[in-house]
Structures are given as structure tokens and as C-alpha cells.
Amino acid sequence: MTLNSLRGRLRWMIVAMLLIVWVPLAVYSFSHTSAELEEMSDGRLAQAAHTISALVQRVGIQGLIGNERLLASVQKKKVIQAAGDVPTWESEVGFQVFDPHGKLVLGSANLLALPPSPMDRSSYQDLRKAHHIWRVYTYVDTSNDLVIRVAERYDTRLEIINTLWLEHGLPFLLGLPVLALLIGWSVARGLRPLVALASALSSREPGSREPITLEKAPQELQPVLTALNAQLARQEDALERERRFSADVAHELRTPLASIMLNLESALATDDVSEVHDSLAGAHHSVGTLARRIEQLLALAKLEAGAASSQxxxxxxxxxxxxxxxxxxxxxxxxxxxxxxxxxxxxxxxxxxxxxxxxxxxxxxxxxxxxxxxxxxxxxxxxxxxxxxxxxxxxxxxxxxxxxxxxxxxxxxxxxxxxxxxxxxxxxxxxxxxxxxxxxxxxxxxxxxxxxxxxxxxxxxx
Structure with a gap:
């Protein structure tokens, strides 16, 4: 399908318009979804910090420290070391609880090497630890006189975003070729009236005055059919005028030509100078009549064609x-x-x-x-x-x-x-x-x- 084809142009223009609309919408949707996810994740960190605060308030910090089962649960996701002391897997979330003097009293092992945070205010921070960036929320708990820090690795969020992008983008990428084929089929079906019109024109007999009609012609094609039928009628009228004019010329010029021939034959058939003169004068008169007749025929043809209404x-x-x-x-x-x-x-x-x-x-x-x-x-x-x-x-x-x-x-x-x-x-x-x-x-x-x-x-x- 080349761009010289109306069908091809329509198909690629529709696909291009869809891309022009969908790509900005996809980018906006991705950025909006990412922002919403960031906000939701930050809210989850804050919720976790407040949950720990409520737990501390209910049990007490000493009760938590003395709970061996809880500590075992926290330490269960301890870092597994590999060659070169490079961690191959670690927990993606963690927490820390500090006393008013900044001493760590409770926390998960995966945050031990995390850089310190401001201890005087509640805030969000991005901190780097080894190969990862952590999103950290520091909550100053004045009621318990503690500072609670909850963190989450950014790659966790990226995995969620990538999953959403893959789930939403992959169907579009896979469906675009199918959509292009369906659009091409739809355009071809929509252009069937033009194919029928071309067929009707090619099968039209020369000289026919029957108007071109299409069964169930679309509304947009009706003005084209009306104009086309009017143009064909005008062409047939013009051809008919030409045919009539040719026949009229033969009919109208027959009498003066016959008179010219008669006078010339009379002039050739006699030796009398006066008769020759009279015959030539008659022929000359007939020639003038012939000239006037031709002018009248041309004027009549112009009048019939409507080209000289001002006359x-x-x-x-x-x-x-x-x-x-x-x-x-x-x-x-x-x-x-x-x-x-x-x-x-x-x-x-x-x-x-x-x-x-x-x-x-x-x-x-x-x-x-x-x-x-x-x-x-x-x-x-x-x-x-x-x-x-x-x-x-x-x-x-x-x-x-x-x-x-x-x-x-x-x-x-x-x-x-x-x-x-x-x-x-x-x-x-x-x-x-x-x-x-x-x-x-x-x-x-x-x-x-x-x-x-x-x-x-x-x-x-x-």
C-alpha cells in the first residue's frame, strides 16, 4: 500500500493520529501513575512508622527488646554474604528505633549501615547504601520520646512501576499492528462506494444520458454524484450540440451552394457575355448569402450553447x-x-x-x-x-x-x-x-x- 493510494493514506494517517494522541497520553499516564505510586509508598512508610510508634506505646520499648520471638522474626532476613562480602540478597524494607540521644535501641539488620538522618524533625530522605538507594521516612515520636526511621529500597518501587508499564504498554505494542490491519480493512470497506463509482463510470455507454446511481450511496458521496451527473449531462448536451451543428451546417449550406453551382454551370454553358456576367453576378450573390448563412449558423450555435445571451x-x-x-x-x-x-x-x-x-x-x-x-x-x-x-x-x-x-x-x-x-x-x-x-x-x-x-x-x- 503506497502513499499514492487513498486507502494507504487514510490508514497511515489514522495510525499516526492514534500514535500522536496515545503516546502523550501514555507518557502522562506513566508519570501520573509513578507520582501516585511514590505518594502511596511514602504514605505506607509513614503508616509503618506510626504503627511501630503505637506498638512501642502499647508494649514499651523494653518489652520489645526482650521479645526474642519478634527479634528472631526481624533477624530472619539477615544479609547473606557471598565472596568479596558483596550482598547477593537483602530485605527491601526495614526500620530503626532510636532513643532521644540517638542510640539505636531496635531495628532490622539491613539498615545498620544506612547513613544517619536528621533526628530533630519528621521528614523524607533519599539515602544511598552500597548499590541501592533507600527511601527513608524519619518520624519524631514525641509521645514516646523516640525517633523511628522506616526505609524502603527504590528498586522495589521500580519493579512495581516496570510491571505496570509492561502490563499496560505491551498490549498496546502488540495490538498496534493488528489495529493497523483492522483500520486498513475498515478503510477499504468504507471506500467501496468509490470503487463502485469507478466501475459505473467505466461501464457507462458512450452517449448515455442515464444518471449514475449507487445503491446505498453514503451521504458524503451524494454531492459528488449530483455534480458528476450534472457534468456528464452538460457534456452530452455539448456533444449533441456539436452533432446538431454539423448536421445543420450540411442542411443550411445546401441551398446557397446549389445556387452557386447552378450559376457557375450556366456561365460555363454559354458564350454570351451578358449571360456569363449575369450568372457570375448570381454566383457572387450566392457566395455572399453563403457567408451570411455561415455567420448565422455560428451565431445560432453560440445562442444554443447559452454563450451569447447578451445578444x-x-x-x-x-x-x-x-x-x-x-x-x-x-x-x-x-x-x-x-x-x-x-x-x-x-x-x-x-x-x-x-x-x-x-x-x-x-x-x-x-x-x-x-x-x-x-x-x-x-x-x-x-x-x-x-x-x-x-x-x-x-x-x-x-x-x-x-x-x-x-x-x-x-x-x-x-x-x-x-x-x-x-x-x-x-x-x-x-x-x-x-x-x-x-x-x-x-x-x-x-x-x-x-x-x-x-x-x-x-x-x-x-
Whole structure:
């Protein structure tokens, strides 16, 4: 497990935090326990001194001295000498009783060589004898007119402290590796949702719009899932816009390119200078139309992506309609269809996007011209009402049955009655442009008795 692994980092960070907390606590506990033990041991020495004092007061010092059984009990732990007169074992506690003149009247043999203590006050001292340090309590017994000294070797206390330290520290030292393994297992189990998330992402089909869901996802992972699903949705929307833009380019540029090719072929097919000039002028006009169409497509793509919302402006639909009809003049002339649009000097103003409204109107007219047979008619009507502006394109073509009208807005859908090489994108572009203006689209029956009536209603507050 390396530190580049989130699991490893969490495991070692938890272990490190435990050590950072436990080690100071252990040191504090050890020092506090040692101080408590010292205090308790000093209290035990004082208690022993007072016990001897009470015994002396009850029996009398002469009675104690004459008690052979007691003296034998005290002397039983006498020092055993070894080679070189170095003691190998001795009693770890002892006592001494002095008269007011400092004469030893009673005591244990292991304290005979202990240095003297102050005889005028009760106090604790640390005195060295041979290889050991003794903790000595001197008690001045004024009631019996005696001085009692009780001592205990420090190694006795150290043995107790070491035993406590071993008993408390050894389980921690032995349990730390086990704890590290358990922490690693717990972290791995806690990170299972991340493994499940990675698996869900790796198995996700390209282009899928299904949100990523995890069964029993932890609360901390919910914001990540929400943000991730939102990001994936935005990416899919961006890819879909790219795909639509590519298809729209092919659809929107087909008409001006066809006009350019037609004019160039006419110029190549004749030797008449005036006809060549007219054909080249038409080709030049179509090139300008193509350039404007490309600019409009780019603007429409930016608008759809929400990157140019500041371009919202007041647009005159009558002016837009005039420009679109002028652009489609070659198409209208070649279709043999009569286009009716009553001229008006009164502007019809809406709040919207010029490029989107032009694309919507152009595709409505092209769609009608493509379906109406030669000799038919198409009418364009733009009217402003109290709460909305309506735009209607009416034709006397074969129309669309009511049960199929919802399907025509799908991309790449083409009706069997369509003429020419369409791509089935016209009404899809119309629907998107209408959506930018909160406009509604209705496909109705034509008042001509046959054909289709497309009605777009743009709210004045769009």
C-alpha cells in the first residue's frame, strides 16, 4: 500500500493520529501513575512508622527488646554474604528505633549501615547504601520520646512501576499492528462506494444520458454524484450540440451552394457575355448569402450553447422576412411555386435573436417550398397582437396527417411527399429557434382545403 493510494493514506494517517494522541497520553499516564505510586509508598512508610510508634506505646520499648520471638522474626532476613562480602540478597524494607540521644535501641539488620538522618524533625530522605538507594521516612515520636526511621529500597518501587508499564504498554505494542490491519480493512470497506463509482463510470455507454446511481450511496458521496451527473449531462448536451451543428451546417449550406453551382454551370454553358456576367453576378450573390448563412449558423450555435445571451435585441420580423425572401429568390423561382407575402411598412417588433428568427423563417419557407408541387402556393403572414406576435406559413401541398405531425420535429425525419434532397432537419431547427423565444409551434390544417398551416406564436415578453 503506497502513499499514492487513498486507502494507504487514510490508514497511515489514522495510525499516526492514534500514535500522536496515545503516546502523550501514555507518557502522562506513566508519570501520573509513578507520582501516585511514590505518594502511596511514602504514605505506607509513614503508616509503618506510626504503627511501630503505637506498638512501642502499647508494649514499651523494653518489652520489645526482650521479645526474642519478634527479634528472631526481624533477624530472619539477615544479609547473606557471598565472596568479596558483596550482598547477593537483602530485605527491601526495614526500620530503626532510636532513643532521644540517638542510640539505636531496635531495628532490622539491613539498615545498620544506612547513613544517619536528621533526628530533630519528621521528614523524607533519599539515602544511598552500597548499590541501592533507600527511601527513608524519619518520624519524631514525641509521645514516646523516640525517633523511628522506616526505609524502603527504590528498586522495589521500580519493579512495581516496570510491571505496570509492561502490563499496560505491551498490549498496546502488540495490538498496534493488528489495529493497523483492522483500520486498513475498515478503510477499504468504507471506500467501496468509490470503487463502485469507478466501475459505473467505466461501464457507462458512450452517449448515455442515464444518471449514475449507487445503491446505498453514503451521504458524503451524494454531492459528488449530483455534480458528476450534472457534468456528464452538460457534456452530452455539448456533444449533441456539436452533432446538431454539423448536421445543420450540411442542411443550411445546401441551398446557397446549389445556387452557386447552378450559376457557375450556366456561365460555363454559354458564350454570351451578358449571360456569363449575369450568372457570375448570381454566383457572387450566392457566395455572399453563403457567408451570411455561415455567420448565422455560428451565431445560432453560440445562442444554443447559452454563450451569447447578451445578444438579445429588438428585431423587426418584417425586415427579417424581407431578407429571407430575397435570399430564397433563386429557390422560389426554380420551384415554380407562388409565394404570397403582403408588403407592409409597419414594423413588427419582438425581443429575440436575429439569427435564430431568420433561421426559423428560412426553414419554414424552404420546408413549404419543398413539399408544394409546381403551380402551388405558399403564403407568409406576420401579425402583431396584444400579447403575442404570430408568424404563419400556409401552403396547399399534400399536408401532414394529424397523427404524424409530432414526428416531423424529430431530427432527420422526412415525409414521403418531400421533394429534393432534404435532410429532415428543417422543422427541428425551427423548434429549437422557437424554444429560444419561449414560442409555441402548431401544425394545423390549411385553409386552402389541403396542405399545412404552421403557426408560431412569440410572446411579447419573450
Amino acid at each position: 438579445l435585441a429588438t428585431v423587426d420580423l418584417m425586415e427579417v422576412a424581407g431578407e429571407v425572401i430575397e435570399e430564397l429568390t433563386p429557390v422560389i423561382a426554380g420551384s415554380g411555386v407562388e409565394l404570397g407575402f403582403p408588403p407592409s411598412n409597419k414594423p413588427v417588433l419582438v425581443q429575440g435573436y436575429d439569427a435564430a428568427l431568420a433561421a426559423m423563417l428560412r426553414n419554414l419557407l424552404e420546408n413549404a417550398l419543398r413539399h408544394v408541387p409546381a403551380g402551388g402556393q405558399v403564403q407568409l403572414a406576420i401579425e402583431q397582437h396584444q400579447h403575442e406576435t404570430t408568424l404563419e406559413v400556409i401552403d396547399d401541398g399534400p399536408g401532414i396527417p394529424p397523427e404524424r405531425r409530432d414526428a416531423v420535429f424529430r431530427r432527420f425525419h422526412r415525409e414521403a411527399s418531400s421533394r429534393g434532397e432534404g435532410y429532415g432537419l428543417g422543422l427541428s431547427i425551427v423548434q429549437r429557434a422557437a424554444g429560444m423565444h419561449n414560442a409555441s409551434i402548431e401544425l394545423l390544417d390549411s385553409p386552402f382545403g389541403k396542405g399545412l398551416r404552421v403557426r408560431v406564436a412569440i410572446p411579447l415578453g419573450a
